[in-house]
Amino acid sequence: MTDLIFHTLAPYYWSAGLPAIPLLPRQKRPAIIQWSAFATQMPSNEVREHWLSSFAHGNIGLPLGPQAGVAIIDIDTVDEEITAALLDILPTSPWKRVGKKGMALAYRFQGQKNFKLRGVDGEMLMEFLGNGNQVVLPGSIHPDTGRPYESNTHLWEVLDQLPDLGVDIEARLRNRLGVKGYSLAAGGRSAPLDVIAAGERDVQMIRHAGYLSRVVMGIDKSRSFSLFEAIQHMYHWVEAFTAKVSGDAMDPEKGVAKLLEFLARDLEIGRTLPRGWDIELPQEWQDHPTIRAIQERAAPVSLDHDKATEWFVSCMMEDPDSDAKTVQCIEQLTSKAAMDRHVSDAMFDAMMNMMSARCRVKVSKPVLKKLFNGIRNGNVPDQEQTHYTIAGCVLESMETEGELRHDAGQFWQWSGSCFQALDDNQVYMHVANSVTGTPLARRDGDYAAVVNVLRRMCQRPLNSGDVAGINFANGFVEMDLVVREHNPSYGATFTLPFNYNRDLASAPARFFEYLTSCWGHEPDFEHRMMALQEMFAVTLFKIAPRFQRAFLLFGRSGTGKTVLLNILRALLPPNAVAELKPTKWAERFAPTRLIGAAANICGELPENGTIGGDVFKEVVEGSPIETEFKGKDGFSFRPVCAHWFASNYLPISQDSSRGFIRRWLILDFNKPVRDEDKIENLAEIIVAEEREAIAAWALEGLHRVLDQRGYTKPACHDKRMGSMRRINNSVHAFLEDTRGYAPGVGEAPCRQVYDDYAFHMRDVGRGKPVSFERFVQMLEDLDFEVSRNPVGDFVVRGLTKVMGLANAARSA
Incomplete structure (x- = not known):
């Protein structure tokens, strides 16, 4: 085999419609940055020519997924019995590739999600590689063995012979391996592919560009990057970030543009780039108009001792007899040195000695050092500054990463699709790191005072209107079930990490199968399904308080109640779920856990414990609650979450009125699941496969509960309400x-x-x-x-x- 691996083999794959890409020589890693784009498209002729000339000696890989129409089962174990068990289950593939150990088998890609199977000891057994993955092709040199990968035939010759695996391949493999007696790790399955909202991705990109600019500028000393290294880092970051999402790919050029914008802004306010910032910068980047402007601005500013001396002498000679002019020159040189990140403390000490020796004005080194440090930290000492103006500067800085608001006792920052809660300590540390050097912000009390001013400056309700809806990755869905662009005016505090697709409302087959196993034998099955659909809808839309009922899944253990609660919990992001039992609702600080939550999953009711009727009714109705965070002022808020219980016992309260009893909606679970029918992690499996469809199905119940002005009440609910009246x-x-x-x-x-x-x-x-x-x-x-x-x-x-x-x- 020639060492021109990529140059020799790539044209064969391209002619068969397979988007082969170059890998680094003797490595598995792609040689190009945006390789994942070729999972859905072929490289252009111009790109192919560039690759052939630039990466002729590299290894060769294939992005898997829609364009290639290929998926790979990568068996990664040396256990011959397990390998035999897997091959017994899998269809026979006409293409097998062998590297260091195990084997890779090719199949037709049908949109399956990627997954891994691990043994109970964590050992990798096999991996399904699909969209977002690439496979090293035969002829490439293995990085460990130094020998070529080998296959029994060329992939392009057997494309039309690749068998189907089916979209349920993971479940079938798990079940069959279990029957054969092999134990798999519970955490071995892949999580569902999260979709990140476009606006949120952009905000994350802006934040990352800000971090890279601080590193290049030398402000953030946690890393050291030249500009070209930072640009490459941005490309790699976008590639890694995009691999975790589906939908439109991010454009790394937008991130690079933000990086350059931040650098230019820092130069405008007087900061300087360190030596070596443009090392190994390719000509194509040197010709970039923004970088040319940065080079022009950066070139004359860089200081060393000789340049500082020359500038200082020249400045004083403009008016050699004026002490005021000399003082001005001293302050200006100190400012220039502080803005130049390559000027060290020792270099500035030498400059102070030089100024002291060359002028008749007394130079106070402690004063100049204080001025130098203040400017370097971004704050020129100014006796006219107030906490308000300092807070304004901090706010302007923080809002480059998203609008800031203060509501319900805490700070919130816009992430591009929703508001995310900010801990006061995060804001405090931002203040402490941003305003050092000013005489009005030197101590803990000063920083706390600035944070207090920020609270007042940002005081604004999250929801500026009265619009109910829910954030999906592809937009905000209002009650008309129309998807709109994310907007801060909706006041959303979380985003579901998947798209809304109304066409999937009838598709959660496995979810329906689970519910049928629980209720299919019941005469009120249809009404239970309708009630559950409505319960899910009001929970997702955070309008449960309008209908003034808590939800109880009632029945003995092992009947499927917990699975349903886990499905609901897995549908929502963690910050949208609270777990606050009603016995805690009257406590001083506890209700803060309900802020921003859509579901409060309370779990079991106590067998002999009672629920306080007054507080229970207030919380379920969404009445204003007085609460506080520890160490902060109290405030009032309205909880908007639905309250879910699963219990063997009916609720008990000292409140015997119908006001307590009629605030419940009860669904019975009467059929125990046999041990042989139990499926481990069933809720996680269902949500991983069908969360988009479950959410779409749930939302179809919204208009019914609105039109009825209440929930569908199955016969089991009426029966349990009678029992509750007797008990209470x-x-x-x-x-x-x-x-x-x-x-x-x-x-x-x-x-x-x-x-x-x-x-x-x-x-x-x-x-x-x-x-x-x-x-x-x-x-x-x-x-x-x-x-x-x-x-x-x-x-x-x-x-x-x-x-x-x-x-x-x-x-x-």
């Missing part, structure tokens, strides 16, 4: 059980009804009766009217005593 209102249980009273027209003496109730509780219900006053209240909670008759006795209107039956009950 012993008078209701008494009236249901006794045959001595019938609701309707008429009235009954309240004291006699109470006596019969007390007898029933002690001798039949085996419980303690409530007091007479509480008994009257509980009757009124059941919509009976209790009042005094003309002779002053309490009577119950709407309840009639059935003669003889009450006494018969006593005697029994």
